[in-house]
Amino acid sequence: MSDKSHNYIHAYYIQYFEDLSQVHQWNWGAAALVHLQHYMDEASENGCCQMAGYMSFLQGWVISHLPRISVWSVDANYTETLPRCARYVPGQGQRDGAGYREHLDNMQLSDFDFTPYDAHRGQRPLIDACWFSGWLRSGSVKGRHLPERVLRQFGYVQGIPRDPAASAPSGLTMDQIDDAFLEEMEDRLIDEDMRGAAVVNRWDYEPGYISWYYRVSHPLMLKIPPHTDLPRPPMLEVLIEEQTRND
Known part of the structure; x- marks a missing residue:
């Protein structure tokens, strides 16, 4: 949960460590997701040159979906009962970003794994809350969660998504974000009609x-x-x- 200094966290989180015997009860995974999405939004802005958040989470996602971009090997002792990031053994990467860019420019459909977690669903089912579309927050940090923009990762044909402001308008207070998640969850889920057709071919996408x-x-x-x-x-x-x- 550190900021871009990688050394400091917000004082808000001290309350969750007052009783260390209760630490395991908090939803740290959701908090890590909010921080990662928040700082990824910042990193996409022109002029930003730093990144914060749960980097192991992001690296695990990248290697799972783009397996040929990394030299990390698969741990022979990994089982699906372990967290997904535990599947990989860290290795030496490329210091020069040009190598990664060239690899991305030359990627073909066969180089992507759009749904790498299918074998993991027995341990971590895709719950309805994953389809929530709107703001998520952790303390003073917030981030947009918009599954309709990545339908291909859920096995559905990707189409032109709606404007982010339709489900996550700017200007909401933290209390309003909490109310939307707690009281309007059912109304803010991406339902089956909005998900569209299931993928048949790897190259499927909606016209336009x-x-x-x-x-x-x-x-x-x-x-x-x-x-x-x-x-x-x-x-x-x-x-x-x-x-x-x-x-």
């Missing part, structure tokens, strides 16, 4: 989604000359949609 993504997201970071020819144009889906419209 890729073009939308290139308009609102950040598909290009810092352009660097590739060491090898790219296996496909990075905007292939957009080019196909434009060609179809022109025809």
